[in-house]
Amino acid sequence: MLEIGTNTHPSPHNDARYILIAKQKVLTLDKHFLFSLSDFHPSSDMRSVFIGQYEGIDIFVCRFPHPPKGFTENGLRDMLFDSNEQEFDLLSRAHQLATWDADHQFCGRCGTPLIKKHEKEHAKLCQQCNIRHYPRISPCIIVSVRKGNELLLARSFVMPEGRYSNIAGFVEAGENLEQAVQREIFEEVGIKVKNIRYQGSQPWSFPHQLMVGFFAEYESGEITPAPDEIAEAGWWRYDDLPNTPNPTSISGQLILTHADIIANESA
Structure with a gap:
């Protein structure tokens, strides 16, 4: 488990381990990244x-403008989808x-210029204005949206064909989380939802999000994908789901948990 509440922030040293990043890519050797x-x-x-x-070892992340020779460059998103929980925590926080x-x-x-770092917390101190x-x-x-025995899944234009996920979006200024759920779903697929329930949260490093997960139920409307956001969207039976994110991610967790709830009700 990654421990982040340490009392001091040490400098790099020989007994530490390092995650290497260059040009938004994670560097590996033989699939190892520490x-x-x-x-x-x-x-x-x-x-x-x-x-x-x-595991009691200091961990640092190092960023290079250009990758050192011999290392393989890996997309962070692909690594996160293929990682276990411990690796997810390390890579996400590092990035x-x-x-x-x-x-x-x-x-x-x-x-x-910010050249002074706080000794006990992640903060940079301005020596001019403090x-x-x-x-x-x-x-x-x-959010995972349910309509009877079906779940709403969508694919954005940045996702590969055949992979589907939940609707997600940023919370806007002056908006609470439930309002953001209703607005994002309506903007992206044109439907209204009800019975919004908090499920959990997860840091998401693209580049500095905190994903807050919800369940919701369909209320009204027809699916109309936003032309500049959603490539395709539809309803999928809980027992016939397409390719979805790894359950290490909150998206995968929401989908599988919601499907299990429906399965138990149908048993």
Whole structure:
């Protein structure tokens, strides 16, 4: 289990392990993604961030502008869909913190370079105006919608053909989570829902979301995919589902849990 509540943030050292990222890709050797310092050559343009402890070992994420020779580049999304729970936690947190470090090199208030990090928490300190810059977290909703013995599944244009998932979207300013569920579903597939129920949450590193999962029930309307968002959408029987995300992801968890509920009711 990844422990993130450590009291101090150490500097890179020989006993630690490292996750390497270059150009938004995770670097691997023989499908392994945790390395010792001796496995690669740190460079002057490498950026590192402490992410926590895993099995008592300090874990850092290192970002390179260009991948070192010999490593294989892997898309984060594919790795997350194929990972177990422990690997998911490591990779997701590593990518979020590496993104924060890369995107917050200057103070957003006064423009001063951010070169000082807090010793006990993930924060960068502006030495000019004293503001602290923390990692950004963007709340999103993701929802599994039920209509009788069927579940609503959709495929966005960025997903491969044949793979389906739930409706998801960002929460807007001044909006609560349930309002975001209703709005996103109506905007993306043109239906209304009711009986919205919270199910769970999961960090999602594309690049800094917190996915908040819900169940909902169909109320009215006909499926009309948003032309700029949804490639296709439809209702699928709980016992005849298409290819869906790995249950390590909250999307897969919502779909399988909802299908099991329907199966138990039908037994």
